[in-house]
Amino acid sequence: MYTEDIYSKLRAWAEQGLFLLRELLPTMAPVARYQGWKHPELRTLADLLSASARTSESALLLVAHVQLWDAEILVRSVTEGSLKFCYLLQGRKDFEERHRQYAHDLYQIGLFKDHKKAVELLATVPDPDNRVWKPIRDRLLSDAELTSIGNAFGSTERRSLEGRWGFTGLIGELARSGDELTRGFTGFSHGYSMASHIHHADAIGTSMAIERDLRSTERRDAILLTHGARLISDTLSCFYLRLAVGYRFIQHDFEPVALAAEKIRKLQEAFDGVYQDWMSVEYPESQLAPETLP
Secondary structure, eight states: OOOOHHHHHHHHHHHHHHHHHHHHHGGGGGHHTOOOOHHHHHHHHHHHHHHHHHHHHHHHHHTTTTTTHHHHHHHHHHHHHHHHHHHSOOOHHHHHHEEEEEEIIIHHHHHHHHHHHHHEEEHHHOOSSSSGGGHTTTTOOHHHHHHHHHHHSSSHHHHHHHHTTTTTHHHHHHHHHHHTTTTTGGGHHHHHHHHHHTEEEEEEEHHEEEEEEESSSHHHHHHHHHHHHHHHHHHHHHHHHHHHHHHHTTTTHHHHHHHHHHHHHHHHHGGGGGGHHHHHHSOOGSSSSOOOOO
């Protein structure tokens, strides 16, 4: 469907991004080896970092095959995981409380919600006691566990916690904090919103890809390259933020962070001109209205 030039460029850029990401992953080791973590804290952070890195690789592989809309959903997940990591490690005085909320409170609330969904599923099948449904029955909580979670987290508190740890809540908190490292994170909001349309298959999400493919070859190719470059750049930017916030929290020498930033910048130089080329195709100066004279 697309030209060989599009496939070769996006494949090359995505492979470079993937190789750089794998090259930089070991720089996260000082965060993982930090002696100040309690074991549950280390497990939580390791799980979150692993999930972000794994999904980053998957997103880049999709970009390499020009599956940009599917990659958009994965970059949305990477962005949210990075946000949560940055929020957890934003400051030492809040770390233990935020870790408890993320690793315990939200986990318990998640089990509570999973239980209700499992009950709904079992209620729709003719023989819920059949062996085939044991994996679902194993998700059910005991009456004591249900009561304990229900007493600990009322509906109002559940909504409050989930809102605080949702994308909008996290973005707002980090933006208001004045944190220099996460100040630019609000720039991810637009991409996150677009990915939400795709993820939920609403009318906007299902129509965007088709509309793009119906454009002229010149317009379509220009936006494909720009879109792919942005996805690769966002993935690497999220890695940089996780690295920088982690090093700041453990008070480690920032030289590896600076070197990582330089390598990411050099890779992004390959995208120089892509956005400008798209703008010149999509919004040629000859079609722009002249500026109003004073």
